[in-house]
Amino acid sequence: MAFYRQVGSVPRTRHTVFRSATADLLYEELMGEEGFSSDSSLLYHRNIPSALVAARIWDLPDQSLVSNAPLIPRHLKLHDLFTNSEAHASDAVTSRRLLLGNNDVRISYAWVAQTSPLYRNAVGDECVYVESGAAILETVFGSLTVDEGDYAIIPRATTHRWVIPEGSDARLYFIEASSHIGPARQYLSKHGQLLEHAPYCERDLRGPDTPLLVQEQDVEIYIKHRGSGPNGLAGTIHTVPEHPFDVVGWDGCLYPYIFNIKDYMPITGKVHQPPPVHQVFEGNNFVVCNFVPRKVDYHPDSIPVPYYHSNVDSDEIMFYVGGDYEARKGSGIGVGSVSVHPGGHAHGPQPGAIEASLGKEYFDELGVMVDTFRPLDLGEAALASDDGLYASSWTGGRWINEK
Template structure:
């Protein structure tokens, strides 16, 4: 079988049913699973939903591969593969901010999986309900090794360093300013394009990430379906020892192969990994007064069983115009029935004057008061308002979840925290002078 070229073509369109083959004729015509597949390939179905889900919610892909996934060695526990990929155990309502992960913490060669650190979790992966937030840092590529997650989907947000993600369904290039979603069960490996990389991961145990409903916004705005990109079939026929790491019930396991698992010559279906360029997001906002709720910046959501209540929303704050009159334009002081985990990919976030640097993160838990720091409040209260660009050369994001996060010991270790974070609100002064008779 001839290999495809080294370029990385991609398929366009969110939620479409795709058909792609690296060798013409690899996908049988007329029957999904004939008695014998072309070229001696094996047919294998990957299901992302229950078989009996409604058609619009039914997710599955047929893979035509050189060897079926069932051919592998004995499964063994492998907690050493990512010692800090754990379940959270501790609750705190304190407002927290973390410093960026420092590459100096890597005392040896560390790949994408070995460099995973869990910030917090909530829910139970064994009952397929909940959410987790992780960080990654790496200084080497995964070699003859791959990973797949039985617990849920991963939304990967690079902050520094490009990635080349090899999946069973094809190749995905990923740079800071882009995101990737790897659905439950899809095997992948990560190659570093710049020698080192770090970023953020949101994991959902419940359902899958999907586009939010637009409601009164109408048919246009936010993320356009056509801008989501999927891999085309790409395979390798290698007979080499290969390690497969599996996340199952919050624990890590390992089994071996005598061949590369990336041997899918063709596939068709609607259950596949994808990437999205955040610069293509079309923001909507107020054009007269008041700061709008951050939900208007939702790129992807994972819905709960309660209409309008998300397990998690992925929200971004891109460069945009601000035009409101007689209005305090930055985020207002608030207490929220959601938990907000924020990260900064690049630039300066307009609601914080200092301390929130690229690669850092903050957590404002359910009903914990937060908002602009004292410096930002003073400036925004007195600035002359005119149409202006906000967040130029900046890109911040938020994982907003309806769950209270249980934090890990690693996340609460003071050496990773900005222990002075809450000081940013202490200079706020009493401004009211009321005389009540």
């Protein structure tokens, strides 16, 4: 995120000797993107950040994928993936279940009540949407409180953990990139400031504001990284001699931040506006959009629900997180559902939805959409939560089973 932030104590001049109040040397670490050619931050540690005393293999949660074949639209019921007892024993790192993925992005889901181990995604940035509940996102940059409706953007290789308060739980939707994730480029100036016509601005973003210092020895960090496993991923657990939350201060333009979906200012028009006006973030070969409660089209003959459209270049994945989605009425989709509309299949409103929408002035709906520009395959959680009925929802349930 290319606007400058300073937290805690930093030296007046970078790359110079910096000592603590007790005259101990502090260790400077550069976290930077694209080989010193993009956003970065400088962190000042009490201990050597590269110190390591042990390493072992971490068997990642199931990362296997299968093709969406035969090609059909699908309805995934995410709330069926975890029972209450399973959620009570689950955490946001080791318990997330893979829904969909390709080489650019992986989408997972978890319902958790346990604090996670320390974690570092060395493959790409993460965008985590909090469907419900609350948590504390502790990071090497500081702590962030997250609540329902928050997006958490976590830069690649940021050491962090998800702390769930005792007696609480959270439903989390993970969008894991193989690249970096940032605001939509059409909303940014050439220097990286959010422009006046953007649907949100820098004052809507929350970043860490106080160092988080923890003293503990022989601490484990779970690392997801590139390797020869399924999806080209592998896992390792490092044991480090001192807790990584030892940063007394940092400054720069790279850090985790929070944006709440309620702060998004929807762009509307005289007739139906296409999904790009709802974009909030993007990564390499995918975009993230959100559909929020809003006034709808004001042409006297407008059709408020979307027109039928073919995803020529993308798969469209919609996570329904609140309200009543007009275009999907009668399909069985509700809060906690994900619709998978693959490229190559024309989709649009369910039968009767167009007529029912005429004259509507306001949509009370909340959804998080991921559009990918390469096809998505199905993970084990998609296979486990598919209702098996959605493909026939435009024909009243008529379906011919062919051998």
